[in-house]
Amino acid sequence: MASSRESSDHLSSSGADREGLLLAIETSCDETSVAVVRGGREVLSNVISSQIDTHRQFGGVVPEIASRKHVESITIILEEALKEAGVGLSDIDGIAVTQGPGLIGALLVGVVAAKSLSLALDVPLIGTHHIAGHIYANRLIGDIVYPALALVVSGGHTEIVLLESEGKFRLIGRTRDDAVGEAYDKVARALRFPYPGGPYVDRLAQEAKEEIVLPRSWLEPDSYDFSFSGLKSAVLAEINRSRMKGEDPDFSALAKGFQQSVIDVVTGKAIRAAKQFGARQMLLCGGVAANRGLRGKLAELCEAEGLPLLIPPNKLCTDNAAMIAAAADMKWRRGQFSSLDLKAEAVMSLEEWSV
Template identity: 85%
Template sequence: MSEIGRLNDQAAQGAGPGAVSDYLLLAIETSCDETSVAIVRNGREVLSNKISSQIDTHRQFGGVVPEIASRKHVETMTLMLEEAVREAGVELSDINAVAVTQGPGLIGALLVGVVAAKSLALALDVPLIGTHHIAGHIYANHLIGDIVYPAIALVVSGGHTEIVLLEEEGKFNILGRTRDDAVGEAYDKVARALQFPYPGGPHVDKLAQEATEEVVLPRSWLEPDSYDFSFSGLKSAVLAEINRSRMKGETPDFSGLAKGFQQSVIEVVTGKAIRAAKETGARQMLLCGGVAANRGLRERLKELCEDAGLPLLIPPNKLCTDNAAMIAAAADLKWRRRQFSSLDLKAEPILSLEDWSV
């Protein structure tokens, strides 16, 4: 019998790792350019959540370089593991399972985390739990409050923009997704046009908040009944406005463009999310992903949810960006159902959220 098969049998019989009343999940996240290790008790109590960011390394290139990201993960992984265990005040022998981001993400970056997690699970003789990155972003909300089902999750991050229906715990149904650039990608591309460094999202958000005038830009609603998104045309509209001003010998209104761009993005994503909540009978709205830290987006969604009488959960900024605590929160869904992964787990850069459902 395989090691994971033995652990599953133990759990089913009420012995071994599945039988403990208090349990510790060690989680690893390396999907892009953050190396993170967390230790979480009972799926909700964060004992440690160490993150090593590579922003300074990639800034000089204007974006994430996959090969460099992978090498940085290799250099940092052991240190993050040691610091997470030390900060949590536990021993590695106390760990009941090891969770890891299996996908989606950069294949080289994912591989570093998967190899580390498999090695650790084997050495500690505990179950391995392959985890979906977006499920992590969604269940980061579970670290700060109770999720009420059915719920709508608005996922806005560097590589993903999706509206997800959670009819019940751990069941994901994607209602809409971006057809081209994700929100985070659009922010970075517009920021580059506005002469901001990488990552540009926070700079655009700040400039938009400070602007007194708005350069009105188009809204891409797509088909009337669609929950999908498209932001490539909006990015092109910003570039066209800049070029038009320069051809006239004028200085482009960067602050007005930042505000116009942000207003267009926010109106479309929040409008579709609220419509999805109304049409599905959702009882709660969840905001998830790195762009959930955007001040303008948070404030507008709060207003709309209050008007609709819809409870809203938004994680603090430190849980919006990529981190391992959110991976532990999602992995807890699998832990409680004894749905463990085998040691031949593979990194999957394109991993279906719906297929990962418990």
Template identity: 90%
Template sequence: MPSDKDYVLLAIETSCDETSVAVVRNGREVLSNVISSQIETHKKFGGVVPEIASRKHVETMTIIIEEAVREAGVNLAEVDAIAVTQGPGLIGALLVGVVAAKSLAMALDVPLIGTHHIAGHIYANHLIGDIVYPAIALVVSGGHTEIVLLEAEGKFRIIGRTRDDAVGEAYDKVARALKFPYPGGPHVDKLAQEATEEVVLPRSWLEPDSYDFSFSGLKSAVLAEINRSRMKGETPDFSALARGFQQSVIDVVTGKAIRAAKEFGARQMLLCGGVAANRGLRERLSSLCEEAGVPLLIPPNKLCTDNAAMIAAAADLKWRRGQFSSLDMKAEAIMSLEEWSV
């Protein structure tokens, strides 16, 4: 149970195509954070195949748990609680992690903490610095694009979300059009950084007061430009298209995040999720936050993509309040971040 003494959380993350286990002391000291990626497995299919992802989690789970415990230099008997991604995510993948976590919690007779995946992305920032409230979190990942207001520790309010594709999805779809392999985001980012020309593409701001996003039209605009060039017998300028696409995405997501920070009096901006590793996005948001006088926290790349250390960081919110999950907890493919608030 929570106390003033040091405590150790073992966390499991299997929401998509990474099997990850971490051991974290006192909610912030990462003793180990082992990640087994399935990218090479799914690359041939051009995206994540849920059934294959689930099977890979089953194959690697025990090995990754053992490796994480060994690397952390602790015994399982020293673990005070088991945290696991309860949702959202691929239901089959989540189930593998949840069953493993329940089994460990029962065997060790320690509490179980079902954890929200997006809360994990947000609180990955807590592993590198103190979060100051109120804060605005810009969540950008393969499956999520949201602006979240943190009014206090562990209190989440979503003020904007995508109405169609998430940023990561849009990057992957555009990458396919530009003939890049999965995952396409890093390739598009690199090409955009190297480009000397830009095809100016539309910005989807939606309603004047909206913090929501829409990227499906932008993806269609890229495809239309490619088709237009080919119909003229020209070779599409992929680098200029990559730059135009990236500039459009960055303008909209950073513009809305900064506007939210000003409207809600945020004392800090948090960048979270796999797309937070995007160099162009990091640079632009850093510049805008500096101009606005809003301190910015961005985790290192290894804490941006799905990992179990971030799940431990979020689970720590529940641990310190003694808010544990029952052993009949279910994996949730769709799960409310606001309802998960402490």
């Protein structure tokens, strides 16, 4: 990883004296986003251009197309973000950018744009971890109380992360196969929903009157890891069983059974981890955090445990640049800037990125 831990000449004008005005860029997958954020909390603009309509015809994200769309959009989105924020490039104190993890071609577009701006404006560059961004999206809506436990649920990630103090990440559990979002999309295809299928499955599950009970994959008794490939196979097996009998599959009951299995496992493990590690707060983050069933169940369990819960609004759950600025602000205040040889990282350690 190409980030530098050393302070630069910019430190004297950094957050040690005042709140930094950061311009952040996020291009890790299929959203092009630029935001202007002051002090890691005050969002002046957060412009997002989604590529969903482009990728829907292929049933998922096509990396090469995503990269091309970022190239087409980045300058326009940058100009819109500055205009909406009411600031000029000369007002910017630092450039934050998603360094990884993500699609390498997509990441490269953002990294090149960020490095160019940093060099041209002579302001610090801060390479930022995508998952740190999702976690610190919660800081845009409230104070994070440490130690905190983050349940990260997105299209590419399902993780339980312990935040021992600000910016100190410890990975407690992760998925061993599909992430939650991937499992939702695969099941949605089996239920004949378009991409992205998660919201359709959530809606159908909420409306269902019956439930086909599906297995829960708890893995080893002391494990905080996840596995959803077996659950996806169980859904397909139920569909095939119905068709072999000449019956129409009960898609709504299947959607409810699938969603209940996912929710029981992820919330159950998160609550157990919070107890074991003495968390004072629960954070829900990532694109699947917009799922109504998951939000409701986790809120119910946290209330029963007397554990405060933070959940960003839906617009801050999906990939966006404001969350990248919120995470980068921690390094801004410490003068931990990146050098111009920063490289995009398709795979990147959250623990190593810790401040």
